[in-house]
Amino acid sequence: MDSFNTVKGDPKSALSNILKAMDLKSKEMKEIQIYTDNDIRKVFDSVFYARKYRDQIIDTVGVAKFSQAFSKLQDSSLPYEERVLAIESLLSSQEAKEDLRDMARELIHFMEPENYPLWTRWIWNKERGTGSITYVLKEGLKLEKDEDFFAAVKELKDTLSVFGLDVPNYFGTSIFLVYAYVRYVDYATLLAVDRKAGGLYPSHLSTTALVLGLKSYLKVIQVANSKS
Secondary structure, three states: OOOOOOOOOOHHHHHHHHHHHHHHHHHHHHHOOOOOHHHHHHHHHOOHHHHHHHHHHHHHHHHHHHHHHHHHHHOOOOOHHHHHHHHHOOOOOHHHHHHHHHHHHHHHHHHOOOOOOOOOOOOOEOOOOEOHHHHOOOOOOOOOOHHHHHHHHHHHHHHHHHOOOOOOOOHHHHHHHHHHHHHHHHHHHOOOOOOOOHHHOOOHHHHHHHHOOOHHHHHHHHHHHHHO
């Protein structure tokens, strides 16, 4: 059995656990203060695609500068793009900047899920016009501006609410859009893989939780459930 209750075929329980884990991550990212290298590790360990920059940030940026940037990211009184830029500008390579931009947007989403949806390149890549949000757009509709993206996700949230995924913030749409991305990647890239070990592959919900950086938070929930 995994931490997501998906192996036993219980997607409702899995979804409930994922939402609880998202709440835990939200609380930690809102409250954490950066005083030590370990605090930096906690932040980067919660964003799966950014972990590769963790040691580089510790070694070349340092606690003081990262703490200042992260405090800006947490400051809801600042403009959205200013908060994103505080993290994005920490490293100079183009690849790092793109990943840190995604990281900043993801963390803002977790800090203020009632105001901001998850926005990473696999949700919507503005330059390429790709991402899982494009799978659910009305035929012929294209997103051109940031405002178009936010409006599309708001419409998706309202639609999901009608069909039973009634969450008082954007966590439900995040799960839906990451799940759609995970399924697309699976079918697009893994069809040629030998499926002899099919039972060992993680479920799409499990992979969704991993993409959302929830592994450590799900372990906390699993331990709590085992004691209850």
